[in-house]
Every structure is written in C-alpha cells, then in structure tokens.
Amino acid sequence: MSRTVYVNGEFVPEADAKVSVFDRGFLFADGVYEVTSVLGGKILDFAGHAARLERSLAELDMPMPMGADELLDIHRKLVADNGLDDGLIYLQITRGAADRDFAYPDAQTPQTVVLFTQEKPGLADAPMAKQGMKIISIPDERWGRRDIKTVQLLYPSMGKMMAKAAGAHDAWMVEDGHVTEGTSNNAYIVKDGTIITRHLGNEILHGITRAAVLRFAREAQMRVEERSFTLEEAAAADEAFITSASTFVMPVVELDGAPIGDGTPGPVAARLREIYLDESRKAAV
Known part of the structure; x- marks a missing residue:
C-alpha cells in the first residue's frame, strides 16, 4: 500500500512526491536530515531531534523552515495517515532548488522539506x-x-x-x-x-x-x-x-x-x- 509522504507543505501519495532536479540536496548534498523512532505509534526523543536539526541548519547558514510544534504535527499526521505502529520517520531539509552554482542561492529561495515513514515491525525486539x-x-x-x-x-x-x-x-x-x-x-x-x-x-x-x-x-x-x-x-x-x-x-x-x-x-x-x-x-x- 502506498505511503503518504510530506513534500513542501503537502501530504501526497509517495508516487506523486517530486523534488526538482535542480535541488541542491541532489546536486551538492546541501542539506541535513533527522531520523526519529516510533514505538507503539508514539515518537521518541522528538525534542532532542528538533534541537539538533536546528543546530545542523544553523551550521550551514540555513533557517528552520517551521517551528518545532508544526514539525511535530507533521510527524504525528504521518504516523496517523500511514498507520505506523513501529518504525522510523525520516526528515530532510535542503537549501532548495536553484540553477547550479557552488555559491549559495539567494536567501529567499524556498527550502525543500521532505518527510517519509518506514515501517519496522518489532523494532524494539530486534533479534x-x-x-x-x-x-x-x-x-x-x-x-x-x-x-x-x-x-x-x-x-x-x-x-x-x-x-x-x-x-x-x-x-x-x-x-x-x-x-x-x-x-x-x-x-x-x-x-x-x-x-x-x-x-x-x-x-x-x-x-x-x-x-x-x-x-x-x-x-x-x-x-x-x-x-x-x-x-x-x-x-x-x-x-x-x-x-x-x-x-x-x-x-x-x-x-x-x-x-x-x-x-x-x-x-x-x-x-x-x-x-x-x-x-x-x-x-x-
């Protein structure tokens, strides 16, 4: 069954999720990510991951695209929409899409924000x-x-x-x-x-x-x-x-x-x- 993923403000079927070929994450690995675990439908250590995300972005001169509360709401909606009991949520934020150039694009360039889930049944009981x-x-x-x-x-x-x-x-x-x-x-x-x-x-x-x-x-x-x-x-x-x-x-x-x-x-x-x-x-x- 197709997952619901989050791409730039929209929750879409994974088959419809698209990111520009000019995205700097693709061209330069110019982006950061976080992984949060989900056990029993609940998200572990969210505050710590959100704080580290903000630090990573700051080290690359990128702002947080949204507040921690909105980010948590997105995580929770993905858990609910995908019926995720045990698994992972991946979040990736890049500097966005711009014509290829080593120099950073204008600060007003919209960032790319993507989140998706991975189901891992029995995550806590790994052999x-x-x-x-x-x-x-x-x-x-x-x-x-x-x-x-x-x-x-x-x-x-x-x-x-x-x-x-x-x-x-x-x-x-x-x-x-x-x-x-x-x-x-x-x-x-x-x-x-x-x-x-x-x-x-x-x-x-x-x-x-x-x-x-x-x-x-x-x-x-x-x-x-x-x-x-x-x-x-x-x-x-x-x-x-x-x-x-x-x-x-x-x-x-x-x-x-x-x-x-x-x-x-x-x-x-x-x-x-x-x-x-x-x-x-x-x-x-």
Missing part, C-alpha cells in the same frame, strides 16, 4: 540485540564536520558495503588510531565496568540516543568516560555496543574477526537497552 553485531574497522575518510547531520552519506554507505563484503554487520571508522564512530551510530566499549565513548567534537555526530543513554547510565550510577579510545582498547574490552535512533542500544560481540569479551552480548549493554526503551516509551509523544 540482533540478543545475538550481537560483528564489526570491522575502516579508515575514517569523511569530511571534517561530522557533527552536522548532513545528507552526504556516501562514505558511510561504502563502509556498510565493506562490512557486508567481510561478512560483518557494520563498520567502526578509525582516525589516527582512535575509533570515531560507526557508519550510522555512536561507538562504545566497556572495561572494568566503565563505559567509554568518544567525547563530543567535530569528529562525531552528537547522537540524540547517545545523550539519553549516557544520562540514563549516570542516573543508574554507572561509570562513564567521554574520551577517545583505540582499536587496541576495543579489542581488549569486556564488551562493546552502539547507539542510534534506529537500533537504540545494540551490543557488539566481534571486531575485525576477533571476539570482544566472551563473544556474547554483555550485561551493561543489555541493561542500558532495557532502561533506554523503558524511559523513552514513558516520555514518547
């Missing part, structure tokens, strides 16, 4: 949470402003294909010997009960799920260190995991063909996943 993920390491060859959630995702896509070719589920990117993040997630290790994840900066995305999970971890009296860690530290860790809006907290059991810890999902990741899902469902809108 991978019990099995754990296999990860490979690859060089981090992205641009320097990874803190801006832009639509330029070619290298992360290549990284996922490298992982697939190696018989793994995903890849962690490495710069100067230290893990930055996964192709679409933040990376963590656990050693002697301490959760270690890279500190915020231009090198990684400021994950909304990351922020929530670290807050919940501290509230649960877990030790947290926000610092860079090496591949060698990851290989010697007791356990590892990732976080993202689409995977929540997902254990990692293998790195570059060698088991992490005993090669099974660890207790810290399992507990954090349980806490995150419980607390996020309570606060969902």
Whole structure:
C-alpha cells in the first residue's frame, strides 16, 4: 500500500512526491536530515531531534523552515495517515532548488522539506540485540564536520558495503588510531565496568540516543568516560555496543574477526537497552 509522504507543505501519495532536479540536496548534498523512532505509534526523543536539526541548519547558514510544534504535527499526521505502529520517520531539509552554482542561492529561495515513514515491525525486539553485531574497522575518510547531520552519506554507505563484503554487520571508522564512530551510530566499549565513548567534537555526530543513554547510565550510577579510545582498547574490552535512533542500544560481540569479551552480548549493554526503551516509551509523544 502506498505511503503518504510530506513534500513542501503537502501530504501526497509517495508516487506523486517530486523534488526538482535542480535541488541542491541532489546536486551538492546541501542539506541535513533527522531520523526519529516510533514505538507503539508514539515518537521518541522528538525534542532532542528538533534541537539538533536546528543546530545542523544553523551550521550551514540555513533557517528552520517551521517551528518545532508544526514539525511535530507533521510527524504525528504521518504516523496517523500511514498507520505506523513501529518504525522510523525520516526528515530532510535542503537549501532548495536553484540553477547550479557552488555559491549559495539567494536567501529567499524556498527550502525543500521532505518527510517519509518506514515501517519496522518489532523494532524494539530486534533479534540482533540478543545475538550481537560483528564489526570491522575502516579508515575514517569523511569530511571534517561530522557533527552536522548532513545528507552526504556516501562514505558511510561504502563502509556498510565493506562490512557486508567481510561478512560483518557494520563498520567502526578509525582516525589516527582512535575509533570515531560507526557508519550510522555512536561507538562504545566497556572495561572494568566503565563505559567509554568518544567525547563530543567535530569528529562525531552528537547522537540524540547517545545523550539519553549516557544520562540514563549516570542516573543508574554507572561509570562513564567521554574520551577517545583505540582499536587496541576495543579489542581488549569486556564488551562493546552502539547507539542510534534506529537500533537504540545494540551490543557488539566481534571486531575485525576477533571476539570482544566472551563473544556474547554483555550485561551493561543489555541493561542500558532495557532502561533506554523503558524511559523513552514513558516520555514518547
């Protein structure tokens, strides 16, 4: 059955959704995006995603095309119109359509705003949470402003294909010997009960799920260190995991063909996943 999608102020069948060939998102990857999870028809962490969206746009000298309340109304209508119980809502905003030129078009050029849903039945009960993920390491060859959630995702896509070719589920990117993040997630290790994840900066995305999970971890009296860690530290860790809006907290059991810890999902990741899902469902809108 055709989905209803949102394009520039209109809710239309997906077959009728059109964006100009001159859109700068298509020509220059000149745009940003967000992904929100939906569980039981309710939207998780909306306020955090809206705040990061505004920051990403500001970093690219683009305004928010609408207020957070209107944006939430659009999300809710897409959930209702598509009968979405468990799944994701993708939002993309570009600088709009203009004749091709590296220089930005006039500030009055209308932005392009697109939202669509993806159905993911049983999103919170993914079998991978019990099995754990296999990860490979690859060089981090992205641009320097990874803190801006832009639509330029070619290298992360290549990284996922490298992982697939190696018989793994995903890849962690490495710069100067230290893990930055996964192709679409933040990376963590656990050693002697301490959760270690890279500190915020231009090198990684400021994950909304990351922020929530670290807050919940501290509230649960877990030790947290926000610092860079090496591949060698990851290989010697007791356990590892990732976080993202689409995977929540997902254990990692293998790195570059060698088991992490005993090669099974660890207790810290399992507990954090349980806490995150419980607390996020309570606060969902």
